[in-house]
Amino acid sequence: MQILAYGVAGWLILAGAFGMVRSRNLIHVTVCLSVCQSGTYVLLLAIGYQWDAPAPVFSPGSPIRLPVADPVVQSLTFTDIVVSATVTALLLALAIQIHKTHRTLDPDDLQSLKG
Amino acid sequence: MSRRTRTAVFGAGAAVLAVLFALAVAGLPPFGNGDHPYRDLAIAAALRQATPNVVSSLTFDLRGLDTLGEEMILLGSVVGAVALLRPRRDETVRNRSRTENNQSVALVAYVFLPLTLLIGFDLLVHGHLTPGGGFQGGVVLATGLHLLYLSGGYDALRRLRPLAWYEWVEGLTTAAFAAAGLIGVRNFLPHGTIQQLFSAGTVPILNILIGFAVGAGAVVLLAQFLTQAIALEDD
Numbered sequence: 435m436q437i438l439a440y441g442v443a444g445w446l447i448l449a450g451a452f453g454m455v456r457s458r459n460l461i462h463v464t465v466c467l468s469v470c471q472s473g474t475y476v477l478l479l480a481i482g483y484q485w486d487a488p489a490p491v492f493s494p495g496s497p498i499r500l501p502v503a504d505p506v507v508q509s510l511t512f513t514d515i516v517v518s519a520t521v522t523a524l525l526l527a528l529a530i531q532i533h534k535t536h537r538t539l540d541p542d543d544l545q546s547l548k549g
Numbered sequence: 550m551s552r553r554t555r556t557a558v559f560g561a562g563a564a565v566l567a568v569l570f571a572l573a574v575a576g577l578p579p580f581g582n583g584d585h586p587y588r589d590l591a592i593a594a595a596l597r598q599a600t601p602n603v604v605s606s607l608t609f610d611l612r613g614l615d616t617l618g619e620e621m622i623l624l625g626s627v628v629g630a631v632a633l634l635r636p637r638r639d640e641t642v643r644n645r646s647r648t649e650n651n652q653s654v655a656l657v658a659y660v661f662l663p664l665t666l667l668i669g670f671d672l673l674v675h676g677h678l679t680p681g682g683g684f685q686g687g688v689v690l691a692t693g694l695h696l697l698y699l700s701g702g703y704d705a706l707r708r709l710r711p712l713a714w715y716e717w718v719e720g721l722t723t724a725a726f727a728a729a730g731l732i733g734v735r736n737f738l739p740h741g742t743i744q745q746l747f748s749a750g751t752v753p754i755l756n757i758l759i760g761f762a763v764g765a766g767a768v769v770l771l772a773q774f775l776t777q778a779i780a781l782e783d784d
Contacts, residue, residue, distance in 0.1 A: 436580040444570045448563050455559040456552070482588070485581040490592065492601035492743075493679045502603070504588040505595075509607035513619050516684055516763075520626035523770050527633040530777055534637070542552070 439480035446473030460529040460539045464522055471518040475511045482507035599740040600749040605677050609755040616755075617730040620762060624723045627766045634773040642780045658700035665693030669764070676756035677749040683756040687763025694768060703779050712772050715765040722762035726755065 450470030457463045482504030490505035492498045533539050550558075578584055595606035608616050636642055669690035676682030698706040729751075741748030 436574070436577075439580050440570075440574040440577070444567065444574070448567060451563065452559065455555055480580060481577070482585065483581050484583055484585065487583075489680070490588075490603040491680050492603075494601070494745075498596070498601075500592070501583060501585075502588075502592070504585045505603040505607055506585075506587045506591050508604050509612055512604065512608060512684070513612075513615060516619055517622055520623050524626045524629050524633075527630040527773065530774075531633055 439483070440477065443473045443477035443480060446470065446476060448473075458540050458542065460532060460541060461526070463541065464525045464529065467525070468518060468522055471514065474514055478507040478511045478514070596743065597740075598750060598752070599743040600677050600752050601743055602677050602679065602682070604680075605682050605752055605756065606749070608682070609752045609759075610750075613755070614730060616759070617726060620723055620726050620759065623763065623766050624719070627719060627769050630770050630773050634777055636776075636781060640781050642776060643782050655700040658696040662693055662696040662700065665689060665696060669693055669760075673757050673760040674753070675746070676760070677752045678746070683759030684763050686756075687760040687765075688767055690760070690764040691767035691771065694764075695771060698775070703775065706775075710768065710772070712769065715768045715772075718761055719765035719769055722758050722765070726758050726762065729755070729758075 447470050450466045450468075450473065453466030453469065454463050457466060484501055484503055487501045487503050488499070490502040490508065529539060532544065536544060538544065591607055591611060592603055594611060595601075595603040598606055598610060600606035600610065669686050669692075672681035672686035672689055673683060676686065694710060695706065697709055701709075735751075738750040738754075740750050
């Protein structure tokens with residue numbers, strides 16, 4: 435299980451990076467970056483997991499029962515997700531402008547300096 | 550650099566990273582064990598502050614400064630997208646009407662619009678009690694508003710969504726959050742009884758502030774992309 439949880443995290447990061455390196459489209463690069471970042475979520479959540487421990491939320495009506503899963507890494511994952519979403523938005527905006535000025539989204543066609 | 554060389558360089562780097570990652574993982578404590586010292590401290594702090602959602606307590610109380618930075622990243626991305634996507638000199642914004650909506654989609658969107666807004670506010674207000682909170686609630690609110698686009702088309706969305714208001718809300722709520730950070734607000738309000746709506750001190754207030762900031766930020770961001778896709782025309 436240790437190998438599966440951390441292996442998935444490492445695999446997502448490497449697969450996302452591989453996708454970025456081989457990509458022929460900047461939108462695809464943005465999605466690959468999201469895949470990379472998903473690897474960091476899995477890594478963080480795997481570190482905080484504990485067998486048979488519920489979520490760290492003691493909602494009204496339920497008794498406070500310990501232990502729970504680690505809320506520290508969950509909070510970090512949460513920040514990670516928000517940052518990932520904002521970075522995606524900014525990269526997509528850049529892709530739109532690149533397509534307008536160069537009429538292409540293929541990173542290999544964007545090697546010459548312009549302007 | 551050709552694609553072949555680039556892939557080879559990546560392969561070498563990835564192999565080294567994979568080996569280092571495997572070594573690091575091998576040195577970690579076993580998966581799912583009970584040894585989480587920071588968790589125990591965080592839960593003790595959350596219960597002291599009467600915040601049953603420990604993740605909310607961490608995000609808005611213990612890690613409040615991180616959340617301020619996160620909020621600044623969100624603001625920076627909104628400002629960046631607005632600056633990048635403003636119409637160029639050879640483009641004009643034409644708010645033409647296009648009525649090509651699917652009636653069944655419109656019906657579902659009209660039914661779900663009030664429901665989604667209600668769920669969004671519910672997530673905001675109960676962020677310190679149940680799973681959810683400002684960020685999630687804000688995104689749900691922005692999504693609910695954009696059901697207007699599915700039901701009434703771009704015209705309805707544009708008329709019922711005064712964009713300038715959302716820009717002001719985004720700016721003012723972020724400023725309020727930053728001011729709270731600068732003057733060093735601690736959780737100074739009475740903590741109340743745990744699991745009650747009015748409890749947890751400043752956590753629900755910061756939750757609602759962040760919710761409006763995120764909701765307004767998402768609306769402003771999506772408005773830029775919608776303008777690009779629908780309303781821009783080359784001269």
